[in-house]
Amino acid sequence: AVFKPENVEDFYEIGEVLGSGHFGQVRKVKERTSGSLWAGKFLKIRRSACSRLGLDRSSVEHEVEILQAIQHPNIVALKDVFESRAEVVLILELVSGGELFDFIAEKENLLESEAIEFMKQILEGLKFMHSKNIAHFDLKPENIMLSDKVSHPNIKLIDFGLAHLFNQGEEYRSTSGTPQYIAPEVISCQPLSTAADMCVLSFLRLSGLSPFQGDTDEETLKNIIAMKYEFDAHYFNLTSSMAKDFIQKLLVKNPEMTAEECLLHPWIKPITSKQVARRNRSSINMRN
Numbered sequence: 001a002v003f004k005p006e007n008v009e010d011f012y013e014i015g016e017v018l019g020s021g022h023f024g025q026v027r028k029v030k031e032r033t034s035g036s037l038w039a040g041k042f043l044k045i046r047r048s049a050c051s052r053l054g055l056d057r058s059s060v061e062h063e064v065e066i067l068q069a070i071q072h073p074n075i076v077a078l079k080d081v082f083e084s085r086a087e088v089v090l091i092l093e094l095v096s097g098g099e100l101f102d103f104i105a106e107k108e109n110l111l112e113s114e115a116i117e118f119m120k121q122i123l124e125g126l127k128f129m130h131s132k133n134i135a136h137f138d139l140k141p142e143n144i145m146l147s148d149k150v151s152h153p154n155i156k157l158i159d160f161g162l163a164h165l166f167n168q169g170e171e172y173r174s175t176s177g178t179p180q181y182i183a184p185e186v187i188s189c190q191p192l193s194t195a196a197d198m199c200v201l202s203f204l205r206l207s208g209l210s211p212f213q214g215d216t217d218e219e220t221l222k223n224i225i226a227m228k229y230e231f232d233a234h235y236f237n238l239t240s241s242m243a244k245d246f247i248q249k250l251l252v253k254n255p256e257m258t259a260e261e262c263l264l265h266p267w268i269k270p271i272t273s274k275q276v277a278r279r280n281r282s283s284i285n286m287r288n
């Protein structure tokens with residue numbers, strides 16, 4: 001893919017750092033013509049095959065290809081791509097509501113109705129991605145952001161650096177990801193699928209916890225393989241049985257539900273008014 005060879009600063013005024021990660025930096029940028037605000041993701045590109053620093057260009061092309069393939073209200077939008085000598089800059093939709101993680105952490109009790117609203121939006125984004133045979137593979141609280149700082153923000157999935165587009169019938173193995181949020185099949189090197197995105201998701205949303213958190217990374221990985229987790233009563237005593245049922249159906253080696261099926265689960269899509277009432281009475285203890 002050819003990216004714009006012009007200098008990004010001719011078109012955008014570079015602002016404050018918003019975040020940084022394995023890839024490089026994300027900075028707030030202002031488009032000079034319109035004054036509109038965006039997020040510039042500055043990726044260092046390897047200059048030579050043997051250098052370890054930076055990303056190789058093909059992985060950046062891959063991330064661009066994936067972002068161009070999925071335009072959805074719950075997935076960060078890609079507007080433009082610039083390339084200079086050693087850097088590629090993705091101009092992304094500015095997501096300024098912070099991480100869902102922090103929003104949840106600040107809450108004493110997250111009402112199940114609030115958790116469900118977040119879950120629904122995440123599932124809509126995942127359902128759309130999975131319908132295009134794309135799995136995120138690095139789904140964790142830091143990569144689930146909120147569109148803006150309002151009372152009912154929209155979910156935006158970001159950072160598709162590890163995402164993968166499945167070609168028909170292709171088997172894909174990867175051991176990248178973040179230890180405490182990795183799905184079991186990733187660690188046991190089984191063929192991956194979009195189900196990996198589903199596995200840890202629900203538990204996280206409800207409690208802001210990684211269900212398998214061990215004292216060290218290998219301890220955590222062992223827990224995941226053993227699928228050893230318990231509903232720590234301290235956190236889940238008030239959670240409705242529907243919510244627990246929802247989690248139990250997902251937090252298994254082969255998650256029983258796809259994103260699409262999750263959206264139909266009674267916890268998310270209540271059938272009767274009684275179910276709605278029961279849900280609104282319960283809340284979820286947040287990790288304190």
Ligand SMILES: Cc1ccnnc1
Pocket residue numbers: 018019026039076092093094095096158
């Ligand atoms: C960190 C980030 C990424 C994408 N858009 N806005 C902010």
